[in-house]
Amino acid sequence: MPKIKLAEKTITQIKEVCAKFNHEEGELINVLHQVQGRLGYLPAEVQEVIARELNMSVAKVYGVVTFYSFFTMLPQGEFPISICMGTACYVRGAEQVLSEFKRQLKIEVGETSADGKFSLSSLRCVGACGLAPVVTVGEKVYGRVSPQQVSKIIAEYQEGCPAESKSA
Amino acid sequence: MEMINLTIDNKSIVVKKGTTILEAAASIGVDIPTLCHMHLHDMNIENKPGGCRVCVVEVKGRRNLAPACCTEATEGMEISSHSIRAINARRTIVELILSDHPSDCLVCAKSGNCELQDLAHHLGIREIHYQGEQSHYREDTSPAIIREMDKCILCRRCETMCNEVQTVGVLSTINRGFEAVVSPAFEMNLDHSSCTYCGQCVAVCPTGALTEVDQTGAVIRALSDPEKTVVVQTAPAVRAALGEEFGLPAGTLVTGKMAAALRRLGFNYVFDTDFAADLTIMEEGTELLERLNKYLAGDQNVKLPILTSCCPAWVKFFEHHFPELKDIPSTARSPQQMFGSIAKTYFADKMQVKRENLVVVSIMPCVAKKYESSREEFSVDGNPDVDYALTTRELAQLINLANIDFKSLPDEEFDQPLGESTGAGVIFGTTGGVIEAAVRTAYEVQTGKSLDRLDFEELRGMEGLRKATIDFDGLPINIGIAHGLGNARKLLEEIKNGKSEFHAIEIMSCPGGCIGGGGQPYHHGNVEILKKRQKALYAEDQSKTIRKSHENPYIKKLYEEFLGEPLSDKAHHLLHTEYFDRS
Numbered sequence: 001m002p003k004i005k006l007a008e009k010t011i012t013q014i015k016e017v018c019a020k021f022n023h024e025e026g027e028l029i030n031v032l033h034q035v036q037g038r039l040g041y042l043p044a045e046v047q048e049v050i051a052r053e054l055n056m057s058v059a060k061v062y063g064v065v066t067f068y069s070f071f072t073m074l075p076q077g078e079f080p081i082s083i084c085m086g087t088a089c090y091v092r093g094a095e096q097v098l099s100e101f102k103r104q105l106k107i108e109v110g111e112t113s114a115d116g117k118f119s120l121s122s123l124r125c126v127g128a129c130g131l132a133p134v135v136t137v138g139e140k141v142y143g144r145v146s147p148q149q150v151s152k153i154i155a156e157y158q159e160g161c162p163a164e165s166k167s168a
Numbered sequence: 169m170e171m172i173n174l175t176i177d178n179k180s181i182v183v184k185k186g187t188t189i190l191e192a193a194a195s196i197g198v199d200i201p202t203l204c205h206m207h208l209h210d211m212n213i214e215n216k217p218g219g220c221r222v223c224v225v226e227v228k229g230r231r232n233l234a235p236a237c238c239t240e241a242t243e244g245m246e247i248s249s250h251s252i253r254a255i256n257a258r259r260t261i262v263e264l265i266l267s268d269h270p271s272d273c274l275v276c277a278k279s280g281n282c283e284l285q286d287l288a289h290h291l292g293i294r295e296i297h298y299q300g301e302q303s304h305y306r307e308d309t310s311p312a313i314i315r316e317m318d319k320c321i322l323c324r325r326c327e328t329m330c331n332e333v334q335t336v337g338v339l340s341t342i343n344r345g346f347e348a349v350v351s352p353a354f355e356m357n358l359d360h361s362s363c364t365y366c367g368q369c370v371a372v373c374p375t376g377a378l379t380e381v382d383q384t385g386a387v388i389r390a391l392s393d394p395e396k397t398v399v400v401q402t403a404p405a406v407r408a409a410l411g412e413e414f415g416l417p418a419g420t421l422v423t424g425k426m427a428a429a430l431r432r433l434g435f436n437y438v439f440d441t442d443f444a445a446d447l448t449i450m451e452e453g454t455e456l457l458e459r460l461n462k463y464l465a466g467d468q469n470v471k472l473p474i475l476t477s478c479c480p481a482w483v484k485f486f487e488h489h490f491p492e493l494k495d496i497p498s499t500a501r502s503p504q505q506m507f508g509s510i511a512k513t514y515f516a517d518k519m520q521v522k523r524e525n526l527v528v529v530s531i532m533p534c535v536a537k538k539y540e541s542s543r544e545e546f547s548v549d550g551n552p553d554v555d556y557a558l559t560t561r562e563l564a565q566l567i568n569l570a571n572i573d574f575k576s577l578p579d580e581e582f583d584q585p586l587g588e589s590t591g592a593g594v595i596f597g598t599t600g601g602v603i604e605a606a607v608r609t610a611y612e613v614q615t616g617k618s619l620d621r622l623d624f625e626e627l628r629g630m631e632g633l634r635k636a637t638i639d640f641d642g643l644p645i646n647i648g649i650a651h652g653l654g655n656a657r658k659l660l661e662e663i664k665n666g667k668s669e670f671h672a673i674e675i676m677s678c679p680g681g682c683i684g685g686g687g688q689p690y691h692h693g694n695v696e697i698l699k700k701r702q703k704a705l706y707a708e709d710q711s712k713t714i715r716k717s718h719e720n721p722y723i724k725k726l727y728e729e730f731l732g733e734p735l736s737d738k739a740h741h742l743l744h745t746e747y748f749d750r751s
Binding site for chain 1: 331336337338339340341342343344351352353354
């Protein structure tokens with residue numbers, strides 16, 4: 001994979017997080033969580049800095065990053081779309097909704113659209129089973145989504161960020 | 169000490185608190201099968217993730233079966249090690265493992281040495297009742313080690329060796345569930361990682377997932393090429409282990425039979441790396457004394473301790489992890505490379521053979537030697553000093569291929585001039601041996617006196633970290649010894665922090681030194697085998713008339729005819745090297 005060069009500022013940010021957790025190996029998951037929170041994703045170069053700061057092997061860091069589906073090594077789109085594939089959503093047609101998102105955005109789960117706007121992920125139960133099937137875009141939750149509604153949801157975000165998606 | 173009473177297969181037994189069911193059973197001769205478990209006693213190396221569940225036993229009153237390797241014995245336990253329930257569970261587990269394992273045993277490099285194959289045989293598996301998805305990973309070939317992860321059973325022994333024992337940290341389990349695999353970070357190839365090629369992962373892998381690069385075919389081609397003169401060198405530790413491949417007890421010295429077998433395989437000259445080990449002592453020992461005397465004279469710039477540099481995995485380790493210390497190890501090349509260099513200059517000239525027509529093959533207890541021989545600095549115009557480095561196991565394979573009845577071979581001698589060695593050269597194969605050989609020569613050169621004892625018991629043993637002070641006629645020399653890279657790391661940290669008390673340190677990457685090398689016959693976790701190999705090398709040393717490197721007559725001749733003196737310009741050019749920052 002092509003190497004990216006991390007900005008000094010980014011490296012400082014990562015180091016700050018590691019310092020906050022006393023550079024303890026046992027805090028790896030917390031460190032990864034916070035670093036991803038700040039940077040949006042955990043590319044190889046970021047994992048290398050974390051490994052050095054926590055004095056552990058980068059293979060172990062990578063092992064943890066790949067174990068938890070929450071962590072991602074790919075940059076997220078401006079609007080991360082998640083489709084709930086929990087039992088309730090699944091039986092009410094989440095798979096068809098997901099297929100429609102894939103088809104329209106021309107990306108697979110875990111990928112980001114070429115324009116950097118959307119990324120697609122599936123998750124397990126957001127705790128809103130009454131609204132199944134559920135889709136979230138950023139912090140905004142859409143309930144009882146049908147495949148027909150997919151293009152409308154995408155369109156909402158095509159021209160920048162609608163005000164309600166932030167407040168929801 | 170609290171004691172625990174229990175019964176295993178109706179036999180009463182008393183064990184110390186903390187003893188596992190597996191250990192308790194072994195103590196009364198009940199052999200519970202295991203697969204992922206590995207325990208190298210005396211070395212503090214244990215792998216017991218309890219992952220494979222092959223060692224399950226039935227415990228009365230307990231609902232589920234208990235994994236014997238990681239369940240502690242408790243008071244009053246009644247264990248049945250081979251109840252029908254336990255046996256059926258084991259068979260199901262092995263069948264499930266086999267359902268995701270390539271069935272190419274007949275052509276697998278590990279066939280005959282595979283613990284999974286043995287277990288399936290042991291349990292009488294004749295049919296696999298499960299069919300499902302199979303894992304497919306790309307094969308990863310490096311200069312020394314091949315990873316074929318389709319054959320991995322996730323026992324994680326390699327991970328234990330790589331991380332806990334060697335602290336190299338290249339291998340880790342990544343992904344989860346069915347996708348889980350042991351891999352370097354970011355699934356990069358081994359040759360892009362900081363792998364040292366120590367081969368301890370290969371040494372402990374129960375299946376064919378990790379094996380060495382097979383160079384036997386190339387050697388056979390060289391041997392059948394009439395244009396080529398093919399010479400072979402054999403490392404010290406090989407002679408103490410090769411016999412095991414032919415059913416001889418561990419610790420049987422087969423030096424003479426090995427020379428005979430190599431001659432029958434068609435090598436034109438059968439030489440000994442021990443000769444080059446003596447040469448290494450001349451160069452490394454002189455370098456040690458030069459640095460030491462400068463230091464004693466008050467030179468502030470001189471760096472001590474001096475570290476040995478015979479072990480290619482150790483060299484790669486400090487190049488990756490301690491590049492700031494790269495001017496501390498001796499610049500002397502390893503015996504394998506000194507041999508190659510001398511063979512392709514001094515010997516080739518003597519025989520009037522052109523460099524490109526001389527093929528140097530080495531037999532090594534090591535997989536890292538394959539990598540070492542491929543390092544660019546050890547070649548001239550693209551022609552390597554050592555063409556092929558076979559492991560002890562590969563030599564056994566060649567001997568089998570040529571239908572040689574190894575056990576009935578007569579004892580034969582090495583050829584000259586590169587086959588003569590001293591007892592000092594022989595002990596290079598065990599932890600403590602290189603530094604003992606160096607002491608024997610350095611003492612006499614430094615003091616001008618003759619040693620009245622040659623056995624430095626204080627330098628011997630199996631402890632991972634050892635230290636001793638040797639009296640150089642009033643001058644105390646502090647010596648450190650480490651085997652296993654995790655132990656080496658501790659000494660390097662001390663040096664980095666300016667806290668090292670040593671003048672000289674010997675480092676070998678593999679537990680036990682070369683006798684426990686990654687290319688040796690598989691010991692399957694039995695440390696006693698390593699101890700017997702070690703004993704064999706000291707016995708060969710004892711049996712030699714000449715036991716000090718500087719008294720080797722052919723070494724003396726080599727300096728007279730060719731090199732001049734230790735550390736001469738020519739010696740520097742041919743026998744020394746430089747190190748690189750690979751961090």
